[in-house]
Structures are given as structure tokens and as C-alpha cells.
């Protein structure tokens with residue numbers, strides 16, 4: 001018996017898909033082309049960004065774009081300035097994103113100054129960063145000149161953290177002190193009356209309560225006990241030597257240092273009242289008879305494992321220029337697992353995490 005040849009279904013399917021795609025795409029292509037060439041119908045809806053788009057599409061010649069701009073200008077859709085800026089920025093080599101940004105955000109004087117210089121590659125790069133704030137542009141440039149080994153992205157992050165200013169200059173009050181990702185550093189402080197309302201007493205198994213009762217916020221304490229329990233299972237022992245501190249207590253500590261060594265030295269080793277993370281109820285100083293330090297197996301364990309419990313080593317070595325504090329191997333901070341994991345894996349500071357992920361949302 002002769003076998004009937006089966007139709008080639010695969011080919012038919014491909015042809016069908018191709019036809020369907022063309023049915024969708026062709027009108028789009030044609031309409032766009034027509035939009036530029038038959039302006040009369042479209043001018044009422046035309047914005048300068050469309051001109052900028054056309055300038056960067058190989059479909060259109062520069063003459064076509066210039067004609068389009070003339071037409072828009074005559075119909076008072078764009079000004080002569082805009083027309084000049086677009087053409088000049090384009091011929092200087094600026095990309096589409098930059099031209100749109102400049103037209104939208106810069107004042108006449110600023111555009112003129114930009115146009116008087118050769119193509120500013122840094123500017124082009126700066127504006128692509130999420131944290132970029134044009135009002136701070138001058139500060140970025142100055143900070144970059146003083147720290148020329150820094151990546152531009154880090155320049156923006158640091159200026160947004162205020163790090164181009166002196167410590168305790170231009171400070172802000174933390175608006176969400178109850179958030180587990182609140183930021184307290186040398187530019188962000190807590191109200192002197194702030195006391196978390198969910199502090200719990202720490203058990204003697206987890207804290208040295210001999211001088212006074214140690215307290216932590218509930219969530220931070222729960223994870224702290226889990227961490228210590230797991231460490232104990234592998235023979236590692238440590239406990240809280242210091243945890244929550246009131247504003248007044250921090251003030252006492254700070255002043256006693258000032259009396260002993262003066263304000264300049266004190267500012268290098270102790271936070272001013274209101275600027276201590278211990279007031280958040282989320283920070284713990286660890287000890288095992290001695291405070292934890294490099295080389296101690298307790299420290300090495302904490303360094304490797306704390307993030308699994310939502311804690312980070314807050315002041316790491318070589319990060320002083322971001323945190324404002326020298327290395328504190330004993331000081332950990334609860335920030336929750338999500339933040340702790342990210343900070344651990346990317347080897348960044350909490351300050352950087354905060355400005356990029358927490359502050360931006362507000």
C-alpha cells in the first residue's frame with residue numbers, strides 16, 4: 001500500500017506565524033513612517049522627544065529631521081532654542097537619553113554652559129544612575145575630583161549619603177525609627193526621646209546582665225537567640241555585652257570620653273548621643289569575656305553566619321569612608337534577612353544599601 005505523504009505542518013505553522021507577525025508589525029512600521037513624513041495630521045500630538053527619537057533612527061535622514069523641526073517650529077510646537085539645542089547636542093555627540101534629559105531638566109544658562117564645552121562623558125554617565133540628582137551635580141564633580149579612583153556610581157552614592165560634608169554637618173532626623181532598616185549614622189539621628197516600644201529583656205543565657213539589664217527589640221532578639229543557639233551547637237560562645245542604650249546613657253558615655261580625651265578623639269571612637277545605633281534597639285556589641293575581635297573564632301563565625309539571622313557586621317575594616325566609623329568587629333546590627341543577605345553577598349555597607357533601596361522608596 002502506498003503511504004500518503006503527510007503535509008508539512010511545521011512549515012505551514014511557521015508561515016502562519018510569520019503572516020500574523022507581519023499583520024501586527026507592518027501597520028506600526030508604516031504609521032511611524034507616515035507620522036514623520038505626513039506631519040499635518042500628527043503635529044498636534046508631536047513633542048520634541050519625537051524629534052529626538054527620529055534623529056537617532058537610521059530610517060530618517062538628518063534633512064528629514066531638520067525639516068520636521070522647522071515644521072514644528074512654524075507650528076509653535078517647539079521653540080527656536082529647543083531646535084538649536086537638539087541639533088547642537090546631537091552634533092556634540094550626546095545620546096538620545098542625554099538630550100531628552102537636558103531639555104527636560106536644565107535651564108537655558110546651564111544648557112549654554114554645557115554646549116560651550118566638549119562632549120562631557122561623565123555627565124552623560126551620571127544621569128543614567130537611579131540616585132542621580134541634578135541639584136547635586138556640582139557636588140558630584142567636586143567629590144570626584146578629590147576621589148578620582150572612585151567609580152562615578154559610587155561618587156553619586158556617597159554624595160547622596162552626604163559624605164562630601166563633614167561629620168555631623170547637614171544632619172537629618174530619621175523619619176522611620178521603628179523600621180528595622182532605619183539608618184542612624186553621622187548624618188542621621190534619632191530624637192532624644194526615642195525609645196522603641198517593643199524592647200524585651202534579654203535572658204542571662206544571651207547577655208551579660210551583671211551591670212544592668214540588656215534589652216533588644218523583639219524581632220532582633222528572637223533572631224539573636226537563634227544565632228547564639230546555633231553557634232553554641234558548634235561550640236562557639238558569645239553574648240551581648242551591650243544592646244539598647246537610651247539617648248541619656250549614650251550622652252553619659254560620650255561625655256565621659258570627652259572629659260578623658262577631648263572632643264576630637266572622642267568623635268573618632270564614640271557616636272554622639274542621638275547618633276548611636278544602640279538607641280535603635282537593633283544593635284548588639286558581642287563579647288566572649290573579651291569583645292570579639294579579628295582572629296577570634298567567635299568573630300570568624302559571626303562574620304560568616306550573622307546574615308543568616310538578619311544581622312550584619314556594621315562597621316567593617318576599610319569601609320570607614322562610607323560608615324564614618326573605624327572597624328568595630330564586635331558591633332552587629334539587625335537589618336532583617338533580605339537586607340543582611342544582600343549586604344553580605346555584595347560586600348557593601350548598610351549605608352549604601354539604605355540609600356539605594358530604602359530611601360529611594362520613600
Ligand SMILES: [Zn+2]
Pocket residue numbers: 242278283284285330331332
Ligand atoms: Zn556598638
